[in-house]
Amino acid sequence: MADAADLTISQMTLVDWLDDLTVRFLLNLPPAELSSVPRLCFQVEEAQWFYEDFIRPANPTLPSLNLRQFCLTLFQHCPLLRNFNAAQHLAAYEEFLAYKVRVPVRGAILMDDSMDKVLLVRGWKKGASWSFPRGKINKDEPDLDCAIREVYEETGFDLNAAGLVERNKIGDGKVKAIDVTMREQHMKLFVFRGVALDTFFEPRTRKEISKIQWYNVKDLPGFKKQKGVAAHGQGEGQSTKFYMVAPFLGHLKKWIAWKSHFFVQRGGPGDDYRR
Known part of the structure; x- marks a missing residue:
């Protein structure tokens, strides 16, 4: 009944x-x-x-x-x-x-400990592109708080609970951020290294994210100055599927090289993310 x-x-x-x-x-x-x-x-x-x-x-x-x-x-x-x-x-x-379309966007680039892989999310609608977890900032919301909230909403991963916010603060006490402006919209993505590859991800929002997946950084279009097919991107018009990712890759490549320089000097990645 x-x-x-x-x-x-x-x-x-x-x-x-x-x-x-x-x-x-x-x-x-x-x-x-x-x-x-x-x-x-x-x-x-x-x-x-x-x-x-x-x-x-x-x-x-x-x-x-x-x-x-x-x-x-x-x-x-x-x-x-x-x-x-x-x-x-x-x-x-x-x-x-x-x-x-002009509201500022905040989000995060999530990387594994070796910095070989990044986590991308794909929108819900048919033909949606891949992007880093991100979303529009609320009125009076601090940038980092917005990024942490958006990552949790889109992936279910809590950066604070995982200890990665404190762990990824650099010399000035702030988390590394990459700023890009696209079509009058300012986007700031904070870089977090140390996410375990076996982490379980599940969106907390409905009908926004259809897929969450690790990608090899070097396989993404634009990371290298060469033509190629991105991993898992066969037949999808690979470059257009990553147009929200590509603007950040040049900055990310420099940051990875800078971090890797310290790893070589120190004999390996270790646990010190503050360098």
Whole structure:
């Protein structure tokens, strides 16, 4: 016999759920959030994820809505935004997209102890490219805290719990970081050496990461000045599958060479990551 709550959920219409999501994600926002189109739209994006990840699986008869469709639908439904016309709703959505691609990104380059391999993640959508674990920084969030959070969300690996944050601090007491700007978006990736190759990885987020895999650093396109096929990348248009990785490889190569110089002098990697 079906649970009463399940019956209620299955009987709720799209309008019912829009009411629910408006209250859940928008109506109780502080004034500063409500007055900012980008911040408001980030909340709408959270609502869309919730709708697709939890509501639709419970009631598959509800329509699937991409972010644009969902955003415009919720704008028209929300009492706070109902006084704006369709053109203004669309302008707000386009402003959000322009802002979104400029939000700074923080993440991490995870390497094994020998620095021969790096951990890459692949997005959920069909044809998604490989990248280092990373994501957009929250308002007032410290860079390193964001990187640690994103690594945990995308791989399930806790850098703090593993002791790798303290272990990878260099002479100035900070973790090595590589900065790259792509299409007006600033990205900072912190470099962590010492992740065990037999570590179990599992995303903590839903429908964001489809695959997590170790790659040989030297096999990645752009690491060497030669043409070749990346490991495990046969038939995938290898270079385009790693376009989010390639901009960091030149800097990473120099850092590995610098670290390796100390290893040769000291007779092996050892446990001193602070050099």
